[in-house]
Amino acid sequence: ALLDQSQPFQKNGAIALLFGAFYLLSRYATHCTWVTSEAYSSPSIVLAARGAHGNRVIFDDYREAYFWLRQNTPQDAKVMSWWDYGYQITAMGNRTVIVDNNTWNNTHIATVGRAMSSYEDEAIEIIRSLDVDYVLVVFGGVTGYSSDDINKFLWMVRIGGGVFPVIKEPDYLVNGEYRVDKGAAPKMLNCLMYKLCYYRFGEMMTEYGKPPG
Incomplete structure (x- = not known):
């Protein structure tokens, strides 16, 4: 009976771990995309900056x-x-x-x-x-x-x-x-x-x- 009662907790823990891992991976992917866009995707001939409200401003x-x-x-x-x-x-x-x-x-x-x-x-x-x-x-x-x-x-x-x-x-x-x-x-x-x-x-x-x- 004790084994049966512990199974829901193990299942919930596994689901929580999966969601946590997925969240971390998605954040990492977002960060990598941002770094790539800032470091590699902006040619020197087109300048980009952030406005007062955080919006991206392009200087062409x-x-x-x-x-x-x-x-x-x-x-x-x-x-x-x-x-x-x-x-x-x-x-x-x-x-x-x-x-x-x-x-x-x-x-x-x-x-x-x-x-x-x-x-x-x-x-x-x-x-x-x-x-x-x-x-x-x-x-x-x-x-x-x-x-x-x-x-x-x-x-x-x-x-x-x-x-x-x-x-x-x-x-x-x-x-x-x-x-x-x-x-x-x-x-x-x-x-x-x-x-x-x-x-x-x-x-x-x-x-x-x-x-x-």
Whole structure:
């Protein structure tokens, strides 16, 4: 009789264990799917973030910019940008670039770096010598995108300085520190890259309840 009474408890325990194992496995599968979607399914050209309410927000600015180039510029237009975007502009924008991801021509890349790190009146002479029609820069100050050209800028200075000694990295630093605020080095504040990235940025509302800029 005691054996008969214990069987329902054993059966209920087994069912509880099965449900527990199933729950854990389903949670693990959900977690793996989330990790895969975040780590492997987001190409660098399409950016994803979470909104204030946890909803997923897609930033498709890269492809929109390349589509704009394709639709609004002459077919023979030449675009100057940092080499990172060369293949993308060529493939999606169908426009000629000055430098691309095939980085064999270091002098050409250094020339672009020199133009980006020079004062505007000096940069325009370099741009004209390259027969450039458009200059493309990537700026993430509005969305907090940390892989923009401002963060890559010191590499432009270093590569440019490797070929053109007139470019010196310390000129863009303040006490050895890289700054992009109002306390940045005068050379930094007045170079082409900074001027293009922060053009009219002070008029933009970047955070609710705070002044523009």
